Amino acid sequence: MPAPLEFYFDYSSPYGYFAAMKIDDLAAKYGRAVNWKPILLGAVFKISGGAPLPTLPLKGPYALRDILRSARFYGVEYQQPSKFPVATQAPARAFYWVNTRDAALAKRLAQALYRAYFVADRDISSPEITADVAATLGLKRDDVLAALNDPAVKDLLKNEVDAAIKLGVFGSPYIVVDGEPFWGIDRFDQLERWLARGPF
Amino acid sequence: MPAPLEFYFDYSSPYGYFAAMKIDDLAAKYGRAVNWKPILLGAVFKISGGAPLPTLPLKGPYALRDILRSARFYGVEYQQPSKFPVATQAPARAFYWVNTRDAALAKRLAQALYRAYFVADRDISSPEITADVAATLGLKRDDVLAALNDPAVKDLLKNEVDAAIKLGVFGSPYIVVDGEPFWGIDRFDQLERWLARGPF
Numbered sequence: 001m002p003a004p005l006e007f008y009f010d011y012s013s014p015y016g017y018f019a020a021m022k023i024d025d026l027a028a029k030y031g032r033a034v035n036w037k038p039i040l041l042g043a044v045f046k047i048s049g050g051a052p053l054p055t056l057p058l059k060g061p062y063a064l065r066d067i068l069r070s071a072r073f074y075g076v077e078y079q080q081p082s083k084f085p086v087a088t089q090a091p092a093r094a095f096y097w098v099n100t101r102d103a104a105l106a107k108r109l110a111q112a113l114y115r116a117y118f119v120a121d122r123d124i125s126s127p128e129i130t131a132d133v134a135a136t137l138g139l140k141r142d143d144v145l146a147a148l149n150d151p152a153v154k155d156l157l158k159n160e161v162d163a164a165i166k167l168g169v170f171g172s173p174y175i176v177v178d179g180e181p182f183w184g185i186d187r188f189d190q191l192e193r194w195l196a197r198g199p200f
Numbered sequence: 201m202p203a204p205l206e207f208y209f210d211y212s213s214p215y216g217y218f219a220a221m222k223i224d225d226l227a228a229k230y231g232r233a234v235n236w237k238p239i240l241l242g243a244v245f246k247i248s249g250g251a252p253l254p255t256l257p258l259k260g261p262y263a264l265r266d267i268l269r270s271a272r273f274y275g276v277e278y279q280q281p282s283k284f285p286v287a288t289q290a291p292a293r294a295f296y297w298v299n300t301r302d303a304a305l306a307k308r309l310a311q312a313l314y315r316a317y318f319v320a321d322r323d324i325s326s327p328e329i330t331a332d333v334a335a336t337l338g339l340k341r342d343d344v345l346a347a348l349n350d351p352a353v354k355d356l357l358k359n360e361v362d363a364a365i366k367l368g369v370f371g372s373p374y375i376v377v378d379g380e381p382f383w384g385i386d387r388f389d390q391l392e393r394w395l396a397r398g399p400f
Contacts, residue, residue, distance in 0.1 A: 048258040058248040058370035062381060072400050073390050170258035181262060186386035190273050200272050 003178060004033040008164055009110075010041040010172040011092060011124060012052075012085035014067045017114040018074050019173035019185045024107070026188065030195035032177070036099075036107055038092040039164045040157070041085075041172055048170040052085045074185070077119050086117070086125035089157065090148055094130050096156040097147040098139070109137055204233040208364055208374040210241040211292060211324060212252075212285035214267040217314040218274050219373035219385045224307070226388065230395035232377070236299075236307055238292040239364045240357070241285075241372055248370040252285045274385070277319050286317070286325035289357065290348055294330050296356040297347040298339070309337055
C-alpha cells in the first residue's frame, strides 16, 4: 500500500473546502488513503507574512470572484459567508478530538463543518455552533464543548499547527505526497499526474 | 469574430512565460485572437502589496520547486535564471515599440526574450541583451537601443501599466476575456471552459 496523502486545510479557506469535497475520491482512485490535518492559517500567516485574501488590494476583489467561479467550476455548492474569514480553533479542535478515536467520523465532521460555514452561513468560529454541527453526527453536544476547552485537545491542535509550519505548510489546501508538496486545488492536476505516474 | 483575449504578463514571471508558450494556441482553438500586454510587476506590487515569490518566507522555497515542476508538467523548457527576478523595463519597452508596427513580430520577440531569460539564462534587464535578442529577429540593434531610451516608448509602457493597474491586474499571467479575469496559468482550465461554453 503506497503512503497516504497528508491533507492540510483551514476551515475558513474556500479552496480548502473545495479540496475537502474531492480529495478522498481522487486519492482512492490511485489506492491511496488521506490523513486530514486542519491547521490555523492565522498562525501560519504570522510566519509567512501572508494575509487573508479579502484584505489584499487588487487581489482581494479578484479572489472573491474567483472563489464563486471556482465553486461552479468544481461543482461544489457554495455561498459566500457573511463573516469571512473567521477564527477556526473550535472546528479544528473538534476535529482532532474526534480523530483520535474515529478518523472516518472526523472526516465526516470536517465536511459537515465546512458545509455549515460555506453553504449554510453558520459561524463555526463559535464553539456552540461547532457543537451543534457535531451533534448532527451523533456526538454529544456537552462532550464537544468540554473537549474544546480541554488543554490536551488544545495542545493536539497546537502541535499539529507547529509541525505543519515546520514542514513549510503556508496555505490551504496543501497536500504532501511521498514528500512532494502541492499547494492549492489548482494543483490537483499535477497531484493526479503524480499519483498516476509517480515523480515527474 | 468574438472579442480578443487580453494577456498581461511580466518578463520576469515564470508562469507568464509558460502562459506565453500556450495562450495563442488555446485562444485560436476557439476562434479568438490575443492582445499581448507586458507589464511591470514591480509597479503593481507597490499598489497591491505583493512581493517577488523568492522573497516570501515558506512560500518562496515552495514556489521555486513548483516552477520547476510546472515547467515539466506543461512541457516547457526551463532553467532557473541565476538572477531572479530582474527589472523588465527593457524587454517591455522593446515589445511595445515593435507592437505599434507589427503585432505578430512583437509576439515572436516576446517569446524570444522569455526564452533568452528562462532557457539561456541571459539577463534581459540589460538593454544591450534585449537588443541582442531583438537582432536575432532581424531588428536593428541600434534602433532597438534608441527606442528603449525614447520618451514616447517609455510613455507607451507607463500608460499600459497604469491602465492594467486601474483594471485590477495584480499578477502574471493575467488574462481578461469578455470582461472576465483569470489569474495564473492554473486558471487555463477555467479559461478554456469559458472559451468553449461561455460564462459559467
